[in-house]
Amino acid sequence: MPTDRLPPLPPDELTDAQRHAVAAITAGPRGGVIGPFVPLLRSPELMDHAQRMGEYLRFRSAIGTRLSELVILLIARYWSQQVEWAIHVPIAERVGIARDAIVAIAEGRRPAMLTDDESLVYDFCYELNVSQAVGDSTFERALALAGIRSVVVVGAHPDDIEIGAGGLLLELSAAVPDLKIRYVLCGGAPARQAEARAAAVAFLPAADLTFDLHDLPDGRLPGHWNTVKEIIQQAAKTHADLVIAPSRFDAHQDHRLLGELAMTGFRDQIVVHYEIPKWDGDLGQPNLYVPLTAEQAARKVELLNTHFPSQKVHDWWDDEVFFGLMRLRGMECRARYAEAFFASKLSVSIA
Ligand SMILES: [Zn+2]
Numbered sequence: 001m002p003t004d005r006l007p008p009l010p011p012d013e014l015t016d017a018q019r020h021a022v023a024a025i026t027a028g029p030r031g032g033v034i035g036p037f038v039p040l041l042r043s044p045e046l047m048d049h050a051q052r053m054g055e056y057l058r059f060r061s062a063i064g065t066r067l068s069e070l071v072i073l074l075i076a077r078y079w080s081q082q083v084e085w086a087i088h089v090p091i092a093e094r095v096g097i098a099r100d101a102i103v104a105i106a107e108g109r110r111p112a113m114l115t116d117d118e119s120l121v122y123d124f125c126y127e128l129n130v131s132q133a134v135g136d137s138t139f140e141r142a143l144a145l146a147g148i149r150s151v152v153v154v155g156a157h158p159d160d161i162e163i164g165a166g167g168l169l170l171e172l173s174a175a176v177p178d179l180k181i182r183y184v185l186c187g188g189a190p191a192r193q194a195e196a197r198a199a200a201v202a203f204l205p206a207a208d209l210t211f212d213l214h215d216l217p218d219g220r221l222p223g224h225w226n227t228v229k230e231i232i233q234q235a236a237k238t239h240a241d242l243v244i245a246p247s248r249f250d251a252h253q254d255h256r257l258l259g260e261l262a263m264t265g266f267r268d269q270i271v272v273h274y275e276i277p278k279w280d281g282d283l284g285q286p287n288l289y290v291p292l293t294a295e296q297a298a299r300k301v302e303l304l305n306t307h308f309p310s311q312k313v314h315d316w317w318d319d320e321v322f323f324g325l326m327r328l329r330g331m332e333c334r335a336r337y338a339e340a341f342f343a344s345k346l347s348v349s350i351a
């Protein structure tokens with residue numbers, strides 16, 4: 001048995017910088033100085049940078065843990081890196097990589113049964129390992145793995161977006177680490193715009209937010225058709241994987257106009273239209289549901305109440321309206337709670 005040339009450092013011999021680096025890694029998802037970080041601790045600044053990059057790639061990667069664990073296994077096998085392999089086989093199994101696939105990778109074979117996205121990851125790593133280059137067609141296919149990274153949300157009035165899609169925003173914010181959001185609002189006095197800004201930050205705490213706030217008069221958007229069209233056209237210049245807008249069938253003329261114009265401005269994106277409960281009783285038959293947990297539903301209502309104090313005077317604004325609609329939509333999609341949307345155009349690629 002060879003001796004460990006760079007064994008763990010005795011805790012009472014650590015410098016201040018090493019102690020700080022240990023505290024940082026211990027507070028993160030790894031929970032302690034493990035594996036390669038034991039020798040790296042001799043250079044605490046390098047260890048700190050390396051562990052942060054690793055933490056991002058392992059725990060917050062845009063492709064998700066199932067595919068990132070598959071990448072780790074493929075690279076570990078190619079380099080016969082047994083420590084990495086031994087640590088990650090149980091993790092890969094836990095996040096859904098089939099046992100047969102792991103055995104095949106260990107034996108240097110292409111696994112017979114891979115899902116479409118696993119198959120793509122396999123091809124990408126294989127080309128990279130074997131020829132140190134990835135071909136154009138594999139690269140193009142890989143781009144599609146990134147999923148939803150940038151979103152445009154459109155509202156007529158402050159609070160529309162959060163009432164209609166607050167749960168979806170909470171979901172997106174939690175699921176997509178580097179989410180880019182362009183938050184477009186057509187109307188609102190300065191005080192209400194400030195409410196909307198604070199609300200957006202609260203619903204999307206981790207997102208990279210860009211605000212596009214206008215002050216067109218409430219209830220009069222159809223009279224400002226040209227300006228609204230221009231706002232949508234400008235917003236449509238932003239790259240977006242998903243557009244969230246009011247409904248084309250909404251009884252409120254401001255919402256309805258935005259719903260119609262969103263369709264004309266965003267032609268290549270997934271556009272989903274949210275619903276807003278109102279006196280006119282225009283709730284329809286949605287065709288896209290986002291299930292929400294009881295915690296997410298409660299968080300949405302809590303944030304609505306906290307961030308839109310100016311609206312709480314309205315007789316329609318209460319917790320039962322918000323919970324009631326989410327519960328009803330949840331029942332329809334067999335979840336506890338849900339938000340429902342009208343998807344007017346969905347483009348899918350069958351790989
Ligand atoms: Zn509204």
